[in-house]
Amino acid sequence: MDAARSGGPAAAADSVLSVVAGAGPVGRPGERATVRLRDSDSDPDPDEPPRYAPEWLQLREPADAAARAQDLLDPLRIRLTNLPGRTGALAVHDLGCGTGSMGRWLAPRLDGAQHWVLHDRDPYLLHFAAAASPRSAADGSRVTVETRRADVARLTPEALGGASLVTASALLDVLTREEVGTLVDACTGAGCPALLTLSVAGRVELTPADPLDAEIAEAFNDHQRRAGLLGPDAVTATCEAFAARGAAVRVHPSPWRLGPEQAALTEQWLRGWVGAAVEQRPALRDRAARYLRARLAACAAGELRVMVHHSDLLALPRPRGGTT
Template sequence: MSATGVRVSPQWLVLREPADAAARSARLAERLAGHLSGTDRLVIHDLGGGSGAMGRWLAPRLSGPQHWVVHDRDADLLDLAVAAAPGPAADGAAVTVEARMSDITRLTPDDLSGADVIVASALLDILSTNDLRGVLDVWTGIERCPLLLTLTVVGCVVLTPGDPLDARIGAAFNAHQRRTTTAGRLLGPDAVAAAVEQLRLTGAEVIVAPSPWTLDAARADLTREWLHGWVAAACAQTPALAVEAGAYRDVRLAQAAAGELAVTVDHADLLVLR
């Protein structure tokens, strides 16, 4: 992801886009749309926007002409964001997309000047404490600009049927998300609480809504890729798990292929109004 300099494959983003779209809170999008009612032309900045999936989900839920500015450090993903621009707005108005090579941890209020809305998706949990503070400080410097932050993990994964190793894998994965990098300690599942605490200090209204990922037979390919990544990250954090994790992963993959596995990965969305 752009914020940490780790590249995300376009194939993974394509695979997860339908699950992301189903998970994000439509209620918060409706609340945002009502808040923006009457704005002539919306300028929306998408931080770490990658291939532009957030725009494809949100733009049709907002009315009026829209200009999306997608910030990312990956030029290939930005090309995808422009090539697969969102369809028309809710009322049929035109939507345009501009790609901007950016390190979102180094943005200034001038970089976001003129924004009517700032959005981000699957971003907060890969930020460090200092990076989160910096991003939110930049937002504070923009007058009356709503903020919509979606799909932040909260550290809860439920697999059905259960397995005795689920809790240990989950705990190791959460620890991996909180690992220390050159940017500092990553927030991982603590990101929502940290963001809410900082945002409420500004006097803004902060609304939190659940946005759970649901993985099942209908999303077998995504379930398979998620399982590989979940177990691999857990073993990277706690190598002793590797003795049992290989067999565990293979059983889970077989269950997923047979349509016998359901997974809920809890996330939260934040809408910030002032």
């Protein structure tokens, strides 16, 4: 008899609902994004464990790459081509870079020499991102990188001095309204565009449907909003903040489309999604455990398809000394 069975129904539910630390959309209770947000003014603790497991970030990278909104690249390229006073390489700041997936996706899609500044709180992820960064742009121009252990809460226009572009992926939904304001102030103060991708939209579609889908989704969304985080409200709040500062903003959907070929990602996402819902609403535990078992079985059999809705945002602030 296994441990879950010997412990009774509660232990069985705990077993099926367990989430690998740092994997999926939620890790251990209280964990946050890979960037430091509102800690003390001291440097990040070098002994602090990573917030996200690199294995999770690597697992989701192909789905992220397939989901990001290609339609936002043309207006971005036009802005970058017409940056006032531009000389030398594009300077791209990647906030909360993780393993560097944004750079691997975007750098080969932009022409011209580029210098990427990778920001993250985790030195291991920074090392991984730098080592695995692309070396050439779309036209074969050189791409170089540097790393910075960074604090989004203290980001300033001065820290973005000379920046051509700010990027981030899966970041906005783990910020508070105040932190979004800090980010937007920095971007608009520096006059540089921002491409902020893969923010959760609060909607999930599973095929075949189940009566518990909506309740799990609602509980997960509430979990995303805990402690003042914006969660699925992040894109709206960020658009409003940029617009209030005179920036033009475009938003485009960027959903994950998960089928049998993405079974490993779907399994980890399911565990994290349901686990966060149960953490938010413990009364769901027994029903959620049965639900998750059935969903995992369908996933293993190649019978489950999931669409996880995200949004990508391109903000075009007024350039310093120019117009949008």
